[in-house]
Amino acid sequence: MTQFWQKLSQTTRMFFAFGTFMVLVTVMSVLFQANFFTSARLKHLADFEIPTQLEKLALEVRLQLEPAIQTSRILANDTDLHYRLTRSTTEERLELVEQKLLNIQEGFAANSLFVATSLPDDSRYYQHNLGRLQDRPLQRSNPDDAWYFNFVKSGQTYELHLDTNEFSGSQLLLFVNYRSEHSTADGTPLLVGGVALDMKALTELISNYRMGDSGFVSLVTRSGDIQSGNPDSILGDIRKGEAYNGLLDNTGHQIFEISHKGRDYMLSSIWVDSLQRWLVIEVPKAELTGPINKQMWVALAVGLGLMLLALAMTYPVARSLTAPLREVQSQLGSITQSLDLGRRIHINDQAELGQLASQVNQLLERLQSTVSQILRSSGQLNASARRLADTAGLSHISSDTRQAAQTMAAAIEQMSSSVAEITSTMEELSASSTQIADHSQSVV
Template sequence: MTVKTKLLLALSVILLASFTATSVINYTVTRDSIREELINSSLPLTGKNIYSEIHSAMMRPILVSSSMANDTFLKSWVTDGERDPLDIVRYLEELRGKHGFLTAFFVSASSDKYYYNRGILKRISPRDSHDVWYYAFVGTGKEYDLVVDTNQAEDNRLTIFINFRVEDAQGRLLGVTGVGVSMDNAITLLEDARQAYGRNVFLTDQDGLVQVHTDRTRIQRMYITETPGIAAVAAGILEPHENARSFEYDHDGDHILVSARYLPEFEWHLIVEQDEGAALASARNNLIRTLSVGLGASLLIISLCVVTVNHFQARLERMAKTDPLTGAANRRALTKRFDLARYRAARHTMPFSVIVIDLDEFKAINDTLGHIEGDRVLKAVASAIARTLRPTDLLVRWGGDEFLILMDGAAEEAEVVAERVRAAMPAAPSGKPISFSCGIAQFRDGDDLNSLTQRADEAMYKAKTTGSHCDTDDRA
C-alpha cells in the first residue's frame, strides 16, 4: 500500500468516523430530549387537556342529575305516592330533550319501578343481573357515581349513567335518579384526542376495568391489571394521586410511555399512552438523512482530495523527471528508462542506443545575446528534436547545451534519427540553422548508464575534433 493510499484511507476513515460520531451523538441528544419532554411535559399536558374536555363534557350531566336529585317536584311526586306516572315521564323527557341526553330516569325505592323519559321500563329486582348496579350503588351510601352499562331502554346501547341518590328531608332514601350519556360521545372525544395528539387515551375504574376506549371491544371487558405489558405498572397507575404520574412498560417489542391521572369527580383513571418508537421516528429519519447527506458529502470531499492529490502528485512527478526550462526529461527519468531498456535488451534481445548532442557555438550566443536569448534557443532546439522522435524515444537535457536521446534500435537507426534531427533544427539568432555535433553509442552487454553515455560522449568529442558532425562509437 502506497503512502498516498494510506493517507487517503486515513482521511476517509477520519471524515466518515467524525461525521458518523457527530450524527449519532446528535441523535442521542435529540432522542433523550424528546423522551424527557414526553415524560415530563407533553404526555402530562395531553392528559390535562383531555381531562379538561372530559370534565367539561361530564360536569353538565352531573350537575343536571344533582339538580334532579334535589328537585322538590320529584321528591313531592314520590312522597305523594307516585300517583300519576305521566307527570314523571313528562318531567324526565323535558330534561332529556332540553340537554340532549340519551336518557333520563328515576328508580323508586318504594315501588321498585324504573321510570324513564318514555314511560315505565320495568320493576327492578335483586335477582335481575341488570339491576345489580342499583343495589350496589345504594349500598355504598355515596351521593353519586358513574356507571358504564348497556341501556335497556335504548336497545342496549352502551351508556354512561350518572346516578344520584334522592332523599327526603329526614335523609330517607326515595330512589335513584340521573341521566345517561351515549358512549359514542365519549369515544368520539377520545378518538379526536388520539387524532390530535397521536396517542392512545382511555379511562378505567378503580379496579382497572376499562370504562371508555376507542376500541369498543375493550370496554367493560379488559382489566389493565391482566393485560400483558401494562399489568406490570397497573398497581401504580390505579393508586389515587393528586398529580399526573409517569410509567413505562414494554410490550411486543415496543416501549410504551404512560401518563396516568386520577379523576376524583368520576373515580376513574385517565391513561395516556405513547409508543416511544413512533415518537422518535422523526429523529431516526433525521439521523438517516443526516448520515446519507454526510456520506455523500464525505465521498465528494474524498473524491476531490483524490483528484487534487493525483493532480499534484503527477505534477511533482513531472517536475522530478523533467527539465524545467526545456521540458525534456532529466537524468532521474533517464536512469529509470535506461533500467527498463536494459531489461528488455537482456530478456528480448532488443537493441537500444543513445545519441549525445552538443550545440555548436552556443556559448557565443549566451555571451553576445545574453542568457535569455540562450534559453529561448535551448527551448526551440528541445521542441524541434522532440517533434522528430518516436513516442518510445526519450529526449533528455544532458547538460548546459547538451541533449541526449535514448532510443530503441541499433546504431545505424540512431544515425538516421540524428540526421532527421539535424534537418529539423531551428534558425539561430543570426538566421543560420543551428548546428550540433553528436556521438552515438549502442548498448553492449555489461554496460551501465555511465559506460554507455561515456562512449557516446567520446564519439561526440571525436566528431567535434574531426569536424564530421556525428560519430558512432561502434565504428571506432
C-alpha cells in the same frame, strides 16, 4: 499490510488518512446528535407532551359529561318534587314525575331520565325513555335495582354506571346516578336522580383518539376493567403486570416504560373525576423515535456525500502540497544517475523544502570542490611519478631524487586529506538524505 502501506505514495497516504478521519468524525457526529435528540424527544414527551394530551382528552370528556352531571344534580335535589310526592296518590305521582322529567328534557337532550324515590309508604323507580314513562317498585331481589342499593350504601355523591335494564332494553347506557343532599333517618337519600347517556359518542371520542399513528387511549375503571379502547391495545395483555397496577394509582402523571412482544412502549394515565375512570394512553417508542432515526440516516447520507466531495477536492490539494517534495526527489535522482556534481536543485518552495534544497546544494558544492582537489592532486602525483621514472637508475643525481620523493610524499598526504574530506562530506550527504526522508514523513 505494513508493506502495502509503505509502498503507497505520500499523497495516497495523506488521502486515505484524511478520508478515514473524516468518515469517523462524520459518523460519530451524526450518531451523537441522533442520540441527543432522541433522548430530548423522549424527555419532552414524558415531561410535557403525554401529560398535556391526557389532560386535553380528559377536559373533552369532562365537557361532554358535565351537562349530564349538573342535570342529574338538579333533579336529585328537587325538594319541591319530593315534598309533592309525599302528598300525592300513586296516579298523581306518575303525573308529577312525568311532568318534571319532560320539563328537564326540554333543556337537556338525553336518551333517558330517571328518578328513584324513597317515600314512607313506597320506594319506586321511574324512567322516562323514548317518550314513555315507566315505573316499578325498588326491590333488593330485583337484579335491575342492585345499582340503587349499592349506590346508596357507597355514600358517594354521584357515580357513573354502565348498565342496562328492562326499561332501556339491551342498549348499554351510561347512567349518571346523583343522590340528594337530604336523607331519611336511616341515611337513605330522598331522591336519586340522573341521566342515562348513550356511550357511543364518548366511546368514539376515546377509541378514535390517536397520538401519532399507533398511540391509543383506553377507558379503565378503578378496579382495572377495560371498558373502551382500541383492538390493538396492549392493556389486555399486561393486566397482570406491575406497570398496569401502577397505571391505576398514577397520581403524578408518571410514565411507565415496558417491552411487549419485542416493542418498547410508553404508558401513562390520568384520573377523570367526572367520569370516575382512568384514561390510559399507550405510545410505541418507535412511533416517537422513528422520525428522528429517519432524519439521522438522511443526515448520515448527506454527510458522507459531502465528505466524499470534500475528499475528491482534497486529493488535488494534497498532490500540490507534495509537488515540491516530488520535484526534489526527481532532481536528486537525476544527479545520482548522472554523477554530475555541477548540477543544483531548483524549486520555488521557500519553506522547509526550500531550505532543505539549499542545504543539499551547499553539500553538492562542497563535494564538487573536494573531488576537484582530488583530481588536481592526482595530476600532480602522476607528474611526480613520471619524473621519478625519468630519473630512475641515475643515482648520481641525488638531489633530483630527493626532490621527487618529497613531492610524491606531499601529494600522497594531500590525497589522504582529500579522502578524509570526502568521507566527511559523504557523512553529511547521508545526514541530509535522512533529513529528506524525515521531512517526507512530516509532510504526511
